Amino acid sequence: EAGVAQSPRYKIIEKRQSVAFWCNPISGHATLYWYQQILGQGPKLLIQFQNNGVVDDSQLPKDRFSAERLKGVDSTLKIQPAKLEDSAVYLCASSLVGGNTGELFFGEGSRLTVL
Amino acid sequence: AQRVTQPEKLLSVFKGAPVELKCNYSYSGSPELFWYVQYSRQRLQLLLRHISRESIKGFTADLNKGETSFHLKKPFAQEEDSAMYYCAPPEKTSYDKVIFGPGTSLSVIP
Numbered sequence: 001e002a003g004v005a006q007s008p009r010y011k012i013i014e015k016r017q018s019v020a021f022w023c024n025p026i027s028g029h030a031t032l033y034w035y036q037q038i039l040g041q042g043p044k045l046l047i048q049f050q051n052n053g054v055v056d057d058s059q060l061p062k063d064r065f066s067a068e069r070l071k072g073v074d075s076t077l078k079i080q081p082a083k084l085e086d087s088a089v090y091l092c093a094s095s096l097v098g099g100n101t102g103e104l105f106f107g108e109g110s111r112l113t114v115l
Numbered sequence: 116a117q118r119v120t121q122p123e124k125l126l127s128v129f130k131g132a133p134v135e136l137k138c139n140y141s142y143s144g145s146p147e148l149f150w151y152v153q154y155s156r157q158r159l160q161l162l163l164r165h166i167s168r169e170s171i172k173g174f175t176a177d178l179n180k181g182e183t184s185f186h187l188k189k190p191f192a193q194e195e196d197s198a199m200y201y202c203a204p205p206e207k208t209s210y211d212k213v214i215f216g217p218g219t220s221l222s223v224i225p
Binding site: 040043048093104107 | 149151158161212214216217218
């Protein structure tokens with residue numbers, strides 16, 4: 001089966017610019033996650049969708065980050081304006097809904113460098 | 116909120132030696148715990164989950180509720196085991212929130 005697709009793989013921007021990342025989850029996976037992974041740290045959950053509704057965005061810096069999942073499939077994560085500390089790999093993951101299986105399937109990630 | 120600690124940031128062992136990657140969590144209840152692994156230039160992926168009590172690639176993990184630990188073990192390390200390992204205990208919410216520990220980088224020396 002096709003895995004989680006993310007784009008772009010790499011992005012370099014200057015601070016105060018904006019950037020958007022795209023994610024296409026595995027077909028049929030209702031739950032979609034965006035994680036931020038700063039170098040040397042574990043992935044940190046930014047936002048979690050179930051279908052097209054947000055179930056957790058407690059760690060999302062809402063003054064600059066936004067995310068949407070239209071039609072319960074693809075998702076975009078936007079940062080505007082970017083700060084130096086936003087340099088990280090942004091990981092998208094998806095999982096089957098129902099139960100507490102917890103198995104997440106990850107994309108390759110989008111590496112953001114803010115100069 | 117759930118907290119996960121992995122006390123070793125880096126762990127080096129010789130090939131053929133036993134390896135233990137430590138994970139401690141804070142949760143009152145019966146958590147379901149997972150280990151994820153990221154090999155060089157590959158995606159983060161599930162290694163094993165405690166509920167299935169399986170052994171994957173020779174790794175096992177035992178849940179110790181008394182010590183709130185879920186250490187990952189392998190009796191004989193192989194070079195291909197070199198990777199980043201993340202302990203991941205989901206929070207018991209209605210929506211399967213999964214948080215990750217800080218990770219341990221395992222390096223197996225030939």
